[in-house]
Amino acid sequence: MTTTAQSIARAIPGQSRSLTRIFGLEAKYELLKALRMPAYAIPTVLFPLLFYVFFGLAFGGGRMAGPINMSTYLLATYGAFGVIGASLFGFGVGVAIERGQGWMLLKRATPMPPLAYFTAKIFMALTFSLIIVLGLFALGAGFGDVSMTAPAWLSLAAVLIAGSLPFCAFGLALGYFCGPNSAPAIVNLLYLPLAFLSGLWVPVQVLPGLLQKLAPALPPYHFSQLALTQVGASTGPSPWVSILYLAVFTALSLGLALLGYRRDEGKTYG
16 A cells, blocks of 8 residues: 555544544534523423423313323424424524624634534434423323323334424524524514414314315424324324425425525625
């Protein structure tokens, strides 16, 4: 082996370790930053838990269909509600604010791969999603008469956490097209009505007829139906239809985010 080849062979493992360290440190500091921001961390975690206490546990005795009680049904839908919030605010508001502060421009000037920044944001959103899901599970099992098999608990948790990814993509697109001052209002303006219209607060079946017809056109509806499938309470389309819908939604959101990212090259938008 020539000297040049030997140098390259030695450099590749070192470069790989360096990239792993960069990704790991970026994810660590992104999570620490979020935890140190009470305006993000506290509402993101507490709102879905409080909503579940007020609506899920207060009406826990109501039967939905067969053996499924209201507490179990709303555990799935409020899980989706909480995860969507963590994703939209973590990406949508976070990216918009950092763009407005010039932080994104500074990141571009460093040797850090852009993917490390976005991976760190995903890690932060997934971590908060896990905290929300575990909190809801503790409330449901401890106070809501929610009883499921271990595989059902695990499958519901997996669907809820994985389901945050399409909304991370959507939040990223919002973050690139919203200013830092308008982003919180715009995210709330989309998040809360979509949650209600998709049946995340109350079952779709109790909404007015027109809204019931509108619900299947909305991404949170398909996410919630995948979660409800895990507890045997889905009334929507085949899970594969919902998965395909969310995959297309994710692709479109990433396409918009890419347009915003390229538009931002060499510029900042406040």
